Amino acid sequence: xxxxxxxxxxxxxxxxxxxxxxxxxxxxxxxxxxxxxxxxxxxxxxxxxxxxxxxxxxxxxxxxxxxxxxxxxxxxxxxxxxxxxxxxxxxxxxxxxxxxxxxxxxxxxxxxxxxxxxxxxxxxxxxxxxxxxxxxxxxxxxxxxxxxxxxxxxxxxxxxxxxxxxxxxxxxxxxxxxxxxxxxxxxxxxxxxxxxxxxxxxxxxxxxxxxxxxxxxxxxxxxxxxxxxxxxxxxxxxxxxxxxxxxxxxxxxxxxxxxxxxxxxxxxxxxxxxxxxxxxxxxxxxxxxxxxxxxxxxxxxxxxxxxxxx
Numbered sequence: 001x002x003x004x005x006x007x008x009x010x011x012x013x014x015x016x017x018x019x020x021x022x023x024x025x026x027x028x029x030x031x032x033x034x035x036x037x038x039x040x041x042x043x044x045x046x047x048x049x050x051x052x053x054x055x056x057x058x059x060x061x062x063x064x065x066x067x068x069x070x071x072x073x074x075x076x077x078x079x080x081x082x083x084x085x086x087x088x089x090x091x092x093x094x095x096x097x098x099x100x101x102x103x104x105x106x107x108x109x110x111x112x113x114x115x116x117x118x119x120x121x122x123x124x125x126x127x128x129x130x131x132x133x134x135x136x137x138x139x140x141x142x143x144x145x146x147x148x149x150x151x152x153x154x155x156x157x158x159x160x161x162x163x164x165x166x167x168x169x170x171x172x173x174x175x176x177x178x179x180x181x182x183x184x185x186x187x188x189x190x191x192x193x194x195x196x197x198x199x200x201x202x203x204x205x206x207x208x209x210x211x212x213x214x215x216x217x218x219x220x221x222x223x224x225x226x227x228x229x230x231x232x233x234x235x236x237x238x239x240x241x242x243x244x245x246x247x248x249x250x251x252x253x254x255x256x257x258x259x260x261x262x263x264x265x266x267x268x269x270x271x272x273x274x275x276x277x278x279x280x281x282x283x284x285x286x287x288x289x290x291x292x293x294x295x296x297x298x299x300x301x302x303x304x305x306x307x308x309x310x
Contacts, residue, residue, distance in 0.1 A: 024212070088170065
């Protein structure tokens with residue numbers, strides 16, 4: 001069966017798992033022909049009858065649910081622990097120098113924006129109070145382009161991207177990973193109608209992504225995963241890609257149950273700019289039955305063992 005799956009381009013470590021599963025034919029292995037449909041720029045992904053699946057950030061699912069869309073979050077393949085960094089131009093060396101400056105993100109209310117707000121909070125800053133604007137720019141590659149051109153002063157990006165920028169003279173003002181903070185998880189999302197009509201197909205897609213995660217962590221598949229990281233994050237530096245793989249190994253959720261608690265925390269931050277999302281009942285949005293089935297029948301355990309992942 002052919003499935004169109006919406007995906008966000010080069011959004012960070014979470015996008016690696018989808019890239020790996022697709023490149024390595026792991027969906028086909030489970031009997032599904034998945035065609036990736038990139039969502040570019042500042043557009044918020046919208047699932048439709050012809051594009052019933054999305055591997056997108058959980059914020060997009062909550063935004064669309066707030067508009068009335070019937071969606072379900074099936075799995076979250078990262079723990080939502082922030083492993084990114086706040087990278088700034090070389091003239092900024094102290095947090096207070098961000099006041100009045102312009103940062104970049106993909107979309108207001110989405111994952112990069114949430115990480116930016118949390119980073120500023122950690123630095124004792126608030127966008128409105130400190131007159132720090134967060135511009136909607138698009139994909140991280142677009143954000144990086146604006147940063148290099150001097151049209152923005154900083155952004156929260158994947159650590160591998162930040163390290164590559166640091167080699168060009170930019171500065172890492174805040175490394176979020178040691179702070180044990182959590183932001184917006186990725187999400188495998190499906191329309192309610194497709195889920196009702198095709199639970200078997202839905203389960204096989206979840207299984208393909210679980211195998212993609214096992215592949216990404218497999219020592220013997222390391223070269224292929226590094227190539228996916230370099231391609232997905234637009235990296236030319238192999239050392240940065242290797243560090244990206246280390247970070248990926250720290251945030252992958254081997255049993256990808258969506259965390260209700262972390263989704264609630266994400267919803268709280270989103271409501272600062274989009275109050276309407278407060279009306280979404282997170283518990284109604286999450287459907288963990290396929291992850292639970294694959295966990296209880298030991299598919300997850302067997303898959304990781306087959307790839308030599310301890």
